[in-house]
Amino acid sequence: MNEILSFTKNIQFSLGDATLEISYVIASILFIFGLKMLSHPDTARKGNIWAAIGMGLAILATLLFHRMDGEPIGNLGFIITAIVLGTIIGWVVAMKVKMTAMPQLVSLFNGMGGGAAALISIIEFQHLARLGEAVSMGSGLMLAILLGLMIGSVSFAGSMIAFGKLDDRIGDIRNPIMRYINIGFLLVLIGFIVYIMTRGTIMPESMLPVLYIMFIIALIYGVSFVMPIGGADMPVVISLLNSFTGVAAAMGGFLYNNQAMLTGGILVGSAGTILTILMCNAMNRSLFNVIVGAFGGSAGGVDKEKGAVKEISISDTAVLMAYSRKVVIIPGYGLAVAQAQHLCHELERILEEKGVEVSYAIHPVAGRMPGHMNVLLAEADVAYEKLVEMDDANPDMPNTDVVVVIGANDVVNPAAEDDPSSPIYGMPIIKAYQARNTIVMKRGMGMGYAAIENYLFFSDKTRMLFGNAKDSLQKLVTELKSL
């Protein structure tokens, strides 16, 4: 960008130029307001639409008025074809996907943005190479290109792996060596940037192979960055990759001196980082801890007296519930997987008809994304006021007759409170063990995502109801109706 700016007097100021910049300012304001409105339940939907209008405006203005060295945007036919293609695919996929698959979809779209950022960097470098002139490699422009390439590629590859993991297509690789490998990759990538930028004034063409190797290493790093991170931490990773993509987009802003890209990118970069930290806080883990992937590494733990697991029949459960005063449902990802949120709502309705007070206690990280449970239950028409956040639900636990844990595990594991050797020690939990009775609906005795034993299941107050959450709930509803 330096070179162009030194010829400022050659740039002509036209109505189109002014319109473009004004559009960018308006778009930036819409992004900021959109994001602000997205953080309040009442205005959230409007905020999203405002941000989308801002985006549309920025895109339209770029297509119509953007000039580079006096040249307007060419290849319009191809660009519009690409936009139409992307719109159709994006729209269809976004409309068709099930609500349970929402987290992986966000990850997928995030990866697309990262990929676009990386491609832009590659094309810009090739463009420099084709000019056939020696260029100073130690420029800010080069730094923006290289950082955009590196961050964009890591975000793209990482998001694809996160998508695969959430979709249960890819397993974890948990090995302590991974953390050293990852630190190694990071150092190598920084080494590449330093190497390229300290070449002095040379023909960029000679650096093209180096750039391609760097691109490939960045992709591999993205994969190995996400591989060791456990599924329970995926939301944090997606949020982190989301802010990465924001920064990669902002690099494009530096590249083209484009304020809309700069504001939008950095805004998401910083908001994404804060969101990541908020999520980490909800799990009482440091970001470093999540990235290094220390989770599940030492699955030791004190060997407590386990006692036997006590099962309960459907009819006993129905009777127990029907004659309770207060029932609290704790949903987890198992509920989402079984697609049982509608049945859950039906259970709640029948119990309410019988005069039982029913509410849902939502752990901040229940499901695979913070707020994921709320989205799912909202889909099933569960009233907004019935969803109680963990901190408000806990004081009421000793007064609760029956807690029904549906497909949740780690978020009700008392080890988080009393076993300092547990990997989840210190994570806030829903204190289900304080309730008078606990019923756990579970497919089997398998462990939760953190792969640690849950002593709640062996408590004297706990009864297990084995089976698929959907079947169990269906039978329970039928049983309750006949009572």
Add this chain to the structure above:
Amino acid sequence: MESVLEFFYLHREAIFIVILSIFLGVEVISHVPAILHTPLMSGANAIHGVVIIGAIIVMGHAKDSLSMILGFLAVVLGTLNVVGGFVVTDRMLEMFRKKNKK
């Protein structure tokens, strides 16, 4: 050293924007309730789709076929990010709104 200073001087406005945007991003979302984390993440995800502008610029000035192909791909990816992101967010939020009405 000189080139660093030159970069700083030439891009001082951009650097101001970056710094202020960082604070703005933190300020704007630090009081968000946990239930909105997913839609907010998704909405922010759509906003960084602004990278599509870069893709359009690059494609708009592409001369050779390699740049054309990569640029076309970049525009498609960027559009997917934007459109998919906003539509998914809207779908999530639609459910919340339906609840608030009743």
